[in-house]
Amino acid sequence: MLLLGVGFLVVLAIVYLSATRPGTSLIKNWESPRESAPLAASPESVDEQVMSESDREEALLPVLTARGEEPFSMNAKFWNELLRDESKSASLRAAGAEALAMSTPDAMPLLRDVALGSADPEPRAMAAWSLSLLGESAPFGRELAAGIAAEENPDVRRRLYEALLVQEENPAGELFEEIAAETDLAARVAGFNALGNAVARSGEEGISQTFDLHAVPELEEIASSEVPINLRLRAVFALRRASTQASVDALIRISKSTPYQVAAAASNGIQH
């Protein structure tokens, strides 16, 4: 039964992925009035007959997740065809890019191309996020930094900042103007995390001073504010990453004045 289920999903995946190419749309094949029988008049029966596109994609997710767990080289052709084909739905490509987070580092060049080149923000964001999990001293720091400067979507920039954390070179120190201009708090805090990481790595006085002067007061304020706990914790992480004296001083203050979770995260950052 299990095998039958898996087999069905694989067949569904193959049919869907091959049929959504230009000229052979599954939507067209299934639902074009000229090629299929008229739909039933009753909406309830239509409900049973017609699987929406999002439902079909939903059914494919286990297939993508399973393939994403395997070494990239085993399915390189599959992933390239899926992620580079912009005619496929953005959400399907995003799900594929997301699944590759659990694959192997040789998926990174493809993910870089998607993160920086896809026309749709959803796959760009998920490809960048997967890079942040796959990168083991990855060599794309400069490219990702250039991508951040050119990226219009703050969700994508947030993920690109996160991907910078695991790059061999993190040029976030050169992105201060971009980070300072972020109006989406999630992207801004992600930018400060990348900057904090760059501060710790470079040890350059200029970057440290910039971080201490501009980022530390704001991060302390965010950590102590009423914004979602996720952002408050990430603000603390940015301070911990930088580990400058001003950051440590801020962590000490946060550890004494904020609710338990945030205070504990700050305290953990000053234990060493």
Add this chain to the structure above:
Amino acid sequence: MKHSLRYSMAILALAAGFASAATITFTFEPAGTGRVDVWVHGNPVVPVEDTNADGSETFTVADGATFSLYFYNISPTEIVRTVFRDGVALHNPPAVTLPPAFLANGGVAAADLSISADTTFAFSYLEPVPPGQDVPTGTFDLTAPTDGSATPITTASGIYRGPFGPRRYAFDAATDELGKMIGLGTIEGISATLPAPSSRVTTSEVADLPFAGALATGKDGKPLIKIKSSIEGQLDNVELKTSLKSEARFGEDGILENSLSGSAQRAGSKQTFKGLQVGVSSPPGAEAKSWSLQLELTRETVRGKSVNMAGALLTLPGGEEIRFPKRAVRYSPAKGYKLRLSGGQRLDENGAPILDAKGKPLADKKSKLEFVGLKLTKTNGEWEITEGRILYALLGQKGSGNILDFN
């Protein structure tokens, strides 16, 4: 799995003779109800999904391109009315008369159209309600239970600490609105070396160890945390390089049970492992967090017709808010409301939509809610929910529950 209703409607517009590019505007009324696939011959299908709050999307057809249009209703309603207007000239054969509006309750309409100027296609649907029908409306505050009566959703954010053998550990994890997690931790005796050029951290006795991951729902219907971490550094002053993958589940007594796979290289000696079971203590209550929803059901007049509408404000366990703008929904006295909410807008700390560089609200395409068989009865003049199921996809996890368990 519930299948949403989708209608394939009007097709085929041939722009054989037009000389310059034309801008097509699709309007959807009510907002958030429709989608158009623009099928440019020899080129990819371009979906034009109604994601704008004002219900309009624009698409430009290149010079000389021929194209087809497929209209879809992305909201589960049973009567769809599509209206073509503004500058659409019928073509091939010229005698065909396309009605200004037609029902697509399983029927189809096809006509070859020629567009010679900027054009607006208006897509709207209206669901008439029988005269005298009393449709339930109101605002309903729903809070997810954490007692196991509905599939749990976790943020897994918080501090994980305790002893692991002779060493103490402390990990802090933060999870965003998509269930994506990052964290920093410390383990006694382990220090990390950041990628070169690094000058500061190598000198520390203990440095933060980074990790990242994502939440999911396991096959057992319980939260699953997938984590990856690569560490280069020292263990008790001996060189260490590790690459770890973990799948963690919440077990009994607040223990997060990790199944570790990966490799560790210490002093030149490399070991690989798979399925190594490691339990760590989890923060109190981390295994299930409450989330809430303010569901608004209204009846509004659109173009002189009464339409059932639904919108919602979702508050995720971590405090992030997602607003699902009102959209037309389906209701029948026998089956109640059936509605699906997706493509919500992320709100900032002031409750305003977060915008991209073009001024469009950022969509959260991962958070989804579906209500099936949502029935209400009127008591003392107020509508109360009496039946229904809620299905949800939140923070990378999925689940369902009886609506009556959401108090």
